[in-house]
Amino acid sequence: MKGAAAPVRNAARGPAAAGRAGGHVLLRLVVLVVAVALWQVAARAHASVYFPPPGQIAGRAHELWFSGPVGRLFLTDAAVADILPSLGRMAAGFGIAAVTGIALGLAVGRSRWAYALCNPVLQFARAVPPPALVPVFVVVFALGTPMQVASIAFSAVWPVLINTAEGARGTDPLRLDVAAVLRLNPVERLWFLLLPSALPRIFAGLRLSLSLSLILMVFSELLPGTADGIGFTLTDAQSRSDLLTVWAALLLLGVLGYVLNTALLAVERRLVGRGRTTA
Amino acid sequence: MKRLRRRQELWLGLLGVLLAFGACEAVGRAGVVRRSYLPPASEVLARAVELGGDRAFLDGVGATLKAWALGLGLSVAIAVPLGLLLGSVPLVDSAVRVIVEFLRPLPSVALIPLVSLLLGTGTETKVALITYACVWPVLFNTVYGLGETDPLAKDTLRAFGFGRLSVLLRVELPGTAPFIAAGIRISAAVALILAVATEILSGFGEGLGIFIAQAGLATDGTRDVLAGVVWAGVLGLVINGVLVWGERRLFPWTPERRAGGRGGRP
Numbered sequence: 001m002k003g004a005a006a007p008v009r010n011a012a013r014g015p016a017a018a019g020r021a022g023g024h025v026l027l028r029l030v031v032l033v034v035a036v037a038l039w040q041v042a043a044r045a046h047a048s049v050y051f052p053p054p055g056q057i058a059g060r061a062h063e064l065w066f067s068g069p070v071g072r073l074f075l076t077d078a079a080v081a082d083i084l085p086s087l088g089r090m091a092a093g094f095g096i097a098a099v100t101g102i103a104l105g106l107a108v109g110r111s112r113w114a115y116a117l118c119n120p121v122l123q124f125a126r127a128v129p130p131p132a133l134v135p136v137f138v139v140v141f142a143l144g145t146p147m148q149v150a151s152i153a154f155s156a157v158w159p160v161l162i163n164t165a166e167g168a169r170g171t172d173p174l175r176l177d178v179a180a181v182l183r184l185n186p187v188e189r190l191w192f193l194l195l196p197s198a199l200p201r202i203f204a205g206l207r208l209s210l211s212l213s214l215i216l217m218v219f220s221e222l223l224p225g226t227a228d229g230i231g232f233t234l235t236d237a238q239s240r241s242d243l244l245t246v247w248a249a250l251l252l253l254g255v256l257g258y259v260l261n262t263a264l265l266a267v268e269r270r271l272v273g274r275g276r277t278t279a
Numbered sequence: 280m281k282r283l284r285r286r287q288e289l290w291l292g293l294l295g296v297l298l299a300f301g302a303c304e305a306v307g308r309a310g311v312v313r314r315s316y317l318p319p320a321s322e323v324l325a326r327a328v329e330l331g332g333d334r335a336f337l338d339g340v341g342a343t344l345k346a347w348a349l350g351l352g353l354s355v356a357i358a359v360p361l362g363l364l365l366g367s368v369p370l371v372d373s374a375v376r377v378i379v380e381f382l383r384p385l386p387s388v389a390l391i392p393l394v395s396l397l398l399g400t401g402t403e404t405k406v407a408l409i410t411y412a413c414v415w416p417v418l419f420n421t422v423y424g425l426g427e428t429d430p431l432a433k434d435t436l437r438a439f440g441f442g443r444l445s446v447l448l449r450v451e452l453p454g455t456a457p458f459i460a461a462g463i464r465i466s467a468a469v470a471l472i473l474a475v476a477t478e479i480l481s482g483f484g485e486g487l488g489i490f491i492a493q494a495g496l497a498t499d500g501t502r503d504v505l506a507g508v509v510w511a512g513v514l515g516l517v518i519n520g521v522l523v524w525g526e527r528r529l530f531p532w533t534p535e536r537r538a539g540g541r542g543g544r545p
Contacts, residue, residue: 027370028377035378050397116291121299127468127515131388131476132488132508135495139504140316214386219476222391231389238392246393250385257384 052244061248083252086217086229089145093152094213101157101209102202105164106194115169122162130155130212131219138223148220155216156209160202167201168194203268210264214257230256300324318502326506336490340510343474343486346402350409351463351470358414359459362421366455367447372422379418387412387469388476400481409473413466417459424458425451457530464522471515487511 036054043053065079072080108114108122134151141147171194179189221231230249237245300320307319330336365372390408398404432450441449478488487507494503 027373031374032377032381113291116288117295117298119288119295120292121295124512124516127519128508128512129468129472129475129515131472131479132491132511135479135491135504136501136508138495139501211386215388215472215476218386218389219480222388222480234389234392238396241396243393243396246396250389250393253389254381254385257386258381261384 049243052247056244057247057251060244061251064245064248065252081228082230082233085145086221086231087256089148089220089229090152090213090217093149093216094156094210096149096153097156097209097213098160098206100153101160101205102164105161105202105205106168106190106198108161109165109168109198110194112169115165118165122158122165126158126162130216134216134220134223143223143225144227148217148226151220152213152216156213159208159212160205163201163205163208164198167198170201171197199272203264203272206268207261207264210260211257214253214260218253316501318505322502323505323509326502327509330506330510335485339485339490340487340514342402342484343478343488344514346405346409346486347467347470347474349402350406350473351413351466353406353410354413354466354470355417355459355463357410358417358462359421361414362418362459363425363447363452363455365418366422366425367443367451383415387473391477391480395481400484404481405474405477405486408477409470412469412473416465416469417462420458420462420465421455424455427458428454457526460522460526460530464519464526467518467522468515471511471518475511487514 040053040055043051065076065083066074068074068076068079075083108118130151133154134147137147137151137154141150175193175197179193184192217229218231218234220226221229222235224235226232226235230253234246234249237243237249303320307317307322365375387408390411391404394404394407398407428451432454433446436446436450474486475488475491478484478486479492481489482492483489487510491504491507491511494500494507497503
C-alpha cells in the first residue's frame, strides 16, 4: 500500500475559490456563534450533568488553567503542573520520531536493496496499533516520563520513516543522472536532491505522526498510575465524576490539536511551498 | 540504480524479516534486559501460534473485531452521505465545515473517559468511539473526491437533461468511490487503534486489548503481551491487505497514486 497522508484541504484553490472563501468567512462565523448559542440554550434547558453548557466549560477551563498572574502569562499552577509536562513529553517523542524517521527513511529509500529488505518489516511495524505496545514499554521502563516518551516516539516514527523512504525512492532518475554528471558528493546529493524531492512526502508523514503523538500522549497519561499531565487531569476528573473538568480538558486538547496541526501546516507551506503538497 | 525483479524483492523482504527476527531473538537471549521483560522472539512467536488454538483468546479477538466492524460500518454510513452533501452544496459545506474543523483535531482517545462515563465499558463505548474517530478520513476523502470528478462528464449528463440527483448517482458517486475506499482503508487502521486503546483502558470484559492489558499486569506477562501485539499486527496487515486487494479489484482504472490515502488523521 502506498498509504500516506495527503492534503486535507482542497488541492486547487485558485483566486476565484479564495474570493468565495473570503465571502464565506462571515457565514462561518455566524454558524459557529449560532451553534455554540444553541448548545448553550439546549444544555441549560436540559440541565444534564453529562452535557454542561459551553459557557460553564470555558469558565472552568479559564478558572483551572488561565486565571494565573500576568507575569506568568496568566498560567495557573495547575496549568504549569499539567499542561507543560504533557507538551514536553509530546515534543520529545515527536522530535525523536521525526529525526530518526527522516534519517532512517532517507537511508532506506536511497537504495532499492535496502528498501526491499526493510519494507515487509516496516509494514508490519506500522500495522501494529500503537496502544497495544504501550504495556510493553510500561514493563521495560516502568511508569513515568521515559515510558511515555518511548511510547510516543516508537508509535510516531513509522509514518515518517515509510513516507520519507517512499519520497526518496520517488526521486526523478533524470535528476539523479544530472547529480552524477555534476559529480555531487553524497552529502550534496542528499541535501540538494534527495531531501527536497522527498519533502512533500516527509510532511505527509509528519502530519500523521503529529496526530499519533497527540493520541499516544493522552493514552499514556490515561493509564492508571500516572502522576501528572492533561490525560491525568481527565482520569482524575472522571474518577470524581467531575464532568465539567472532563469537558474542559477535552476543550483544551481540541485547541491544542488544532494549534499544533496549524503550526505544522504553516511550516510545511514555508518549506514545501504552495501547490506542491501532494501525497 | 537498476530495478529489482519481483522475485528478488520477495527474497530480500524475506531476508529482512529473518534478520529482524534474529536481532530480536539475540537481544532477548543476550540478557541486555531481564529475560522476563523482553523474551526472545521465538518464544513470543510460539506463544502467538499457541494462542491461535485458545478458545477464550479467539473469542476476545472476535469481540474486538465485532466492535471494529460495527464502528467502521456506522462511520461509513454517516460520513459518505454527509460528504456527498458537503461536497455538492457549497453553502452547507462552508457552514458545517467550521464545526467539523473544531471537532476533528480532538484526539479521539481523549474521549474514552467521557464516553465510558456515559455508556459504561461495553461494546457500545467501543463502537461509539470508533465511529467518531473513523468518520473524519471517510468524510474528507468523500468531499475531496467529489471535487476531483470530471467536469466534462457532469456537463455532458446535464446537457442531456439529467437532473442533479442523477448526475450525483451516475457520475459523481462512481468517480468518488476510489477516494471513499481509500478513506475507509485509513479508517480501518484507526478503528483498530481505537478498539485496542479502549479495551486496554477499560481493563475488563473481553477483547484483544483486554488480553494485552491483563497480561501486562501479570508478572512475567510480557511474552503474552508481545504475542498479543503480534496478533494485533497480523490483524492490521490482513485487514489492510484485503482492502488494498478490494480496491484494485473494484477500481482497476485508478492509478495507485491517485487513490493512495487521502487525508487521514486518526
